[in-house]
Amino acid sequence: MNDINVIAIDGPAASGKSTISQLLAERLGFLFLDTGCMYRAVTLAALRRGIAVTDETAVTHLAQEIDIDIQPETGAGGRHGRHSDGRHYTVLLDGQDTTWAIRTPAVDAHVSQVSSYLGVRQEMVQRQRLLGARGGIVMVGRDIGTVVMPDAPLKLYITATAEERARRRWHDRRRQGHEADYDAILADVKRRDGIDSSREHSPLRPAADALMIDTTGRPVDEIVEALMSLVKGQYSVSSMQ
């Protein structure tokens, strides 16, 4: 039986990968790391400091300089007080809580450009590998199985149609109490897919040995159960935290 301590999960925006990964991590007692948060934090930092997202050099320096900390919520509501706002983790940018600020349409609009820069990617990948080296982790993103953790014993590529993904994002935004326009969200999902898949550095694509999972019309719980059976049947789980 193979030993498993890292699960690498990739896929396009709103494919259900974050929800599935969080549940898997919880069931396995693994840490959950959503690497998209890190690119979102760099983007937010640029917007807040008035740095043009088209200025690759300035954005790269910024990525090297900022402190990004992702803290799991504890049962008591997190280390930063009681949170009842539906968060699963807290994202601190230079010590400031930016968990929701990184999810705004302004960040959505620019994050793919920021994450297309080689220097930004190199910095984030280095930080992600350090976190991954501890083991006992489910890491989610666009290039985890291909670049960040190519030796992960289990790699998943989670996808769904653009329409289904836009519907999910629409519901997410409504649930958070925001106005949401389905057509605009669908256009943004497709636009980001295009940039993420065609960029020069670490484009979004499944690793050759990734298990492909299409979540269109399939309940999350059913997929998680199937994955848990697979993990339990084929791997021995070892958390090295």
Ligand code: CDP
């Ligand atoms: O939540 P959603 O799936 O919409 O996106 P995300 O996972 O938060 O990632 C936001 C953006 O960051 C993506 O559209 C990618 O451009 C970029 N990203 C990346 O390039 N590499 C990663 N490992 C994770 C995210």
